[in-house]
Amino acid sequence: MAPADMATELDKTFDPAAIETRWYRHWEQAGLFRPERADATPFTIVNPPPNVTGSLHIGHALDNTLQDVVVRYERMRGKDALWVVGTDHAGIATQMVVERQMAERQDRRTNYSREEFVGKVWEWKEESGGTITGQLRRLGCSMDWSREQFTMDPHFSAAVTKVFVDLYNQGLIYRDKRLVNWDPALKTAISDLEVETQDVKGGFWHFRYPLADGATTDAGADHLVVATTRPETMLADMAVAVHPSDERYAGVVGKEIVQPITGRRFRVVADEHADPELGSGVVKITPGHDFNDFEVGKRAGIEPGDMLNMLDAEAKVVQTADGLVPESYLGMDRFDARAKVVAEMKDLGFLIPHVDKDGEEHDAEPRTIATPFGDRGGVVIEPWLTDQWYVDAEKLAQAPIQAVKDGRIEIVPKTWEKTFFNWMENIQPWCVSRQLWWGHRIPAWYADDGQVYVAPTEAEAQALAGEGVVLTRDEDVLDTWFSSALWPFATLGWPEETDLLAKHYPNDLLISGFDILFFWDARMAMQGMHFLGEVPWKRLYLHGLVRAADGAKMSKSKGNVVDPLGLIDKYGADALRFFMCAMESQGRDVKMDEARVEGYRNFATKLWNATRFCQANGIGASQTLHAPQATHAVNKWIVGEVVDTLGAIDKAMADLRFDAAANAIYRFAWDTFCDWYLELIKGQVDDETKAVAGWVLDQILVMLHPFMPFVTEELWNAQARFQGGERPYELIVAKWPEPGASGDAAAKAEVEWLIGLISEVRATKAGLEASAKRLTVGVTLIDDPYRRWLKNNRAAFFRMVRADALWISDARDMGFWGDASDFTQVAERDLADMGLLGEVQLTFAGIEGRLDFHGAVDTAGARERWKKALALSEKEAASLAGRLSNANFVERAKPEAVEKARADHAHHAAEAERLKAALARLG
Incomplete structure (x- = not known):
């Protein structure tokens, strides 16, 4: 049944805003996003849960549109289509939002107990945490809101705890001292995904480190020259490295060197990390503050527990374990310490100045340095040596690797397989602990002697420790990606053996941006296969990014970010959705083009006006699922075109070619039906043509519905109202076309x-x-x-x-x-x-x-115009052909420049042929 407040006649003007909210409310209230289909074949997809703090951005719009197209398509094909929806608790982002609001009131987190602060976060979540779910509704996402999930829901938290405890007991989670990406502003470890690399202007300093005990190089030098972009870390240097094959330093390998400021003595080690062609070929090694140095230090026999740390959680200088950092440095900010180190090394005569091209001396050689920043804290990330919890990702990765190899997981486009294998086969331990208050607290308790007890509850941990042992719970929480890795099965009730889990796991498809292939997709595969013994989904579709019109990545700093809600306000959700699908070509990023969004709004308007034309000619809703009998050639032809279009869409959807599917229905609806069929039947609309045209319009609305759900639902019901009745069911649950006919070759x-x-x-x-x-x-x-x-x-x-x-x-x-x-x-x-x-x-x-x-026509004038235009097109086509035949251009130019050149060449070549034919007609 259509909404009771529906108008009885189709308005003259298509107004998206007038229908979208009304239809979405009706679908949701009527429970049509998951109709009762107990015996139907299941189809399951889960949304990448957006942060509870989030607002809909253009990437969300692409990702969720593609998911909705698939779900609506499979629902219309009669499947029990479940689209799991929910939000992620987003540990860092959410805690930041709440702390920022507290700061505005001159309040702070540390004024409260942990429990009190977490309570305030829950209050914020209830009041303000649903913004993005409302925005997904505006986009038209037909998610099963009746089962909306949150990664901190009690049942989900129980699943997270079970996974941690089980992995610990299986030896797959352990505590270790390693380097992490440390955010000094947030004072927590963060994942690689939360690190943004920015180019920063800095320096490249060269220093002399004297060899100890009168040792010299084979060339007679009493020192080695090291170069660094981070002079402050020399306060924690523990070695210098040279390449094993570098003959210049063969004689000093194993000898000791002295760091001038601290006086610390350490060895010269041979390691392939040192590049003989780079600088002096000597690298200072600070294993407690550099990821590469950490590995060099381990290879040199330095245990992580013995590696020196010179910074605290706020990146201020602290005393190292050997007590050799001068007191004047203690408490200094790391960048202030940098300036002081350079000045002191210069005063001591160990700084080698850089001489520029004009012969002038400078302390450092200017360099543009790729520098890691925290995407939320906004400060430079510090590699920091801490005790953290780690998952043995190498072992968990083996099952997903094999699943992709044997086809149980199909990655689309297939080109991403190589990247997947490369990362998974070289995977590092996964740091899963975060120094926050908001999140899943790690279920580990410590005794005074340092013994750790991991259990689901404190009572169970106490039972493990024994009576009288005082336990203190771990202060850390789990990485958000750890809990979201359980999304495909914990959302279905796991670890309980629910009917929903039995029917809908494994999921059929995951649609995801390629940028979270490792941070989320791979981890779901690891956890799903480990705990359920099956792949989490049978297919993984990786789409590209939405970029600015010029191909640049969108960013607030560039001012080229596009607000999808603004586009919906202006053109309607249907137009934005269709743009996303039509532009989503496997393996390519989507270039934003507002003019095309407007064009697809015009497409909806054209279909609206075509429906009004049909009604004006007595053409209403079809009374049959199968194609009506036809005798006129034009009617036989249009029935055959429906059959061909349906086949093209079904093939494209099977291949996950959203662009091909969208373009197939676009061409049929706009060109074939509106521009030709309706024009050909004008003035000749007999009873047969009424039946055929009504049926064809119905098929268009059904085939277009997954892409443009709002306008199609409105027109579907308008066609029935035109005849004074109502449809027995809404379009959202209509049957996918089964024409029961074939094309007529003669027609x-x-x-x-x-x-x-x-x-x-x-x-x-x-x-x-x-x-x-x-x-x-x-x-x-x-x-x-x-x-x-x-x-x-x-x-x-x-x-x-x-x-x-x-x-x-x-x-x-x-x-x-x-x-x-x-x-x-x-x-x-x-x-x-x-x-x-x-x-x-x-x-x-x-x-x-x-x-x-x-009446006269100016054939002479036309001939001259066409000759000039032909000469211009031939010249442009030849010039572009020359550029495209140049290997340097094709290989080195930006991909978008090559693509544009090819498109322009095709245009001018086709135009030249058209103009030649036109001139031939003039004789």
């Missing part, structure tokens, strides 16, 4: 020939700037079937080319076909007496003849 040939002839005449008139002029068409040497086709369709032909008459001459007769059935005999010489001035040749399949215009 297809006839109508396509007619369309080609009309197009040829129209193109000629347009080129002569004579579109409004009426004409008489003279044809000679016409044989069947063309004679019969022209005679059968002469009324449509007259109307669509604005012809008064069709004059035919061949060996059999000479006739003058009027626009009815007038066969008055006319001699060729009589045409001159009819005021026909201007003559252009007409050559088309089976026809040779001419177009005689009523």
Whole structure:
């Protein structure tokens, strides 16, 4: 049943805002996002849960549109389609939002106990945490909101705890001292995904480190020269490295060197990390503050627990374990310490100045340095040596690797497989602990002797420790990605053995941005296969990014971010959705183009007006699922076109080619149905045509619905109201087309020939700037079937080319076909007496003849225009062909520049051919 407040007549103007909210509310309230289909084949998809703090951005719009298209398509195919929806608790982001609001009130987190602060976060979540879910509704996402999930829901938290405890007991989670990405502003470890690399202007300093005990290099030098972009870290240096094959330093490997400021003595080690071609070939090693140095230090035999740390959680200098950092540095900010280190090394005579091209000396060589920043804290990330919890990702990765190899997981596009294997086969331990208060607290308790007890509850941990042992719970929480890795199965009730889990796991498909392939997708595969023994989803579709029109990545700093809600306000959700699908080509990013969004709004308007045309001609909703019987060629043809379009869409959806599916229905609805079929039947709408046209319009609405759900649902019901009734069901749960018919080859040939002839005449008139002029068409040497086709369709032909008459001459007769059935005999010489001035040749399949215009046309002017345009197109095509044949251009130019050159070449080449044909018509 349609909403009770629906208008009874279709408005003259299409207004997206007037229908979208109303229809979405009706669908949700009626429970149509997951109709009761207990015995139907399941189809399951989960949304990448957006942060509870989030607002809909253009990437969300792409990701969720593609998911909704698939879900609506499978629902209409009769499946029990479940789209799991929910939000992520987003530990860092959410805690930041709440702390920022507290700061505005001159309040702070540390004024409260942990429990009190977490309570305030829950209050914020209830009041303000649903913004993005409302925005997903505006986009038209048909999610099962009745089962909306949150990663901190009690059942989900229980699943997270079970996974942690089980992995610990299996030896797959452990505590270790390693380097992490440390955010000094947030004072927590963060994941690689939360690190943004920015180019920062910095320096490259060169220093002398003296060899100890009078040692010298083979060249007689009593020191080694090291270069660094981070001089402050020399306060924690523990080695210098040279390449094993570097003969310059073979004699000093194993000898000791002295760091001038701290006086610390350490060895010269041989390690392939040192590049003999880079600088002096000597690298200072600070294993507690650099990821590469950490690995060098381990290879040199330095245990992580013995690696020196010179910074605290706020990146201020602290004393190292050996007590050798001068007191004057303690408490300094790391960048202030940098300046002091450089100044002191210079005063001690160990700084080697950089001499620029003008011969001037500087402390450092200017360098632009790729520097890691925290995406939320906004400060430079510090590699920091801490005790954290780690998952043995290497072991968990083996099952997903094999699943992709044997096809149980299909990655689309397949080109991403190589990247997947490369990362998974070289995977590092996964740091899963975060120094926050908001999140899943790690279920680990410590005794005074350092013994750790991991259990689901404190009582169970106490039982493990024994009576009388005092336990203190771990302060850290789990990485958000740890809990979201359980999304495909914890949302279905796991670890309980629910009917929902049995039916809908594994999921059928995951649609995800390629940028979270490792942070989320791979981790779901690891956890799903480990705990359920099956892949989490059978197919993984990775889409690209939405970029600015010039191909640049969107960013607030560049001012090129596009607000999808603004586009919806302006053009409607249907237009934005269709744009996303039409532009989503496997393996490519989507370039934002507001003009195309507007164009798809115009597409919806055209369909709206086509429906009004149908109603004006007595064409309403179809009464049959199968195609009606047809005898007219034009009706047989359009039924066949429905069949072909349906096949193209089904194939595209099976291949996850959203662009091909969208373009197939676009071409059929706009070109085939609106521009040709409705024009061909004008003035000839008998009962057969009414039945066929009504059925075809219904099929268009069904096939277009997954892409443009709002306008199609409105028109679907409007067609029934036009006939004074109601549809028995909404379009969202209508049956996917089953025409029960096939194409008619003879009818297809006839109508396509007619369309080609009309197009040829129209193109000629347009080129002569004579579109409004009426004409008489003279044809000679016409044989069947063309004679019969022209005679059968002469009324449509007259109307669509604005012809008064069709004059035919061949060996059999000479006739003058009027626009009815007038066969008055006319001699060729009589045409001159009819005021026909201007003559252009007409050559088309089976026809040779001419177009005689009523009123003069400037054929000479047209000839000159076309010659000039032809010369220009040929010149441009040749120039572009030259560029595209240049390997340097194709290989080195930006991909978007090469793509544009190819498109421009194709355009100019096609235009040149068109103009040649036009000039030939003029004779």
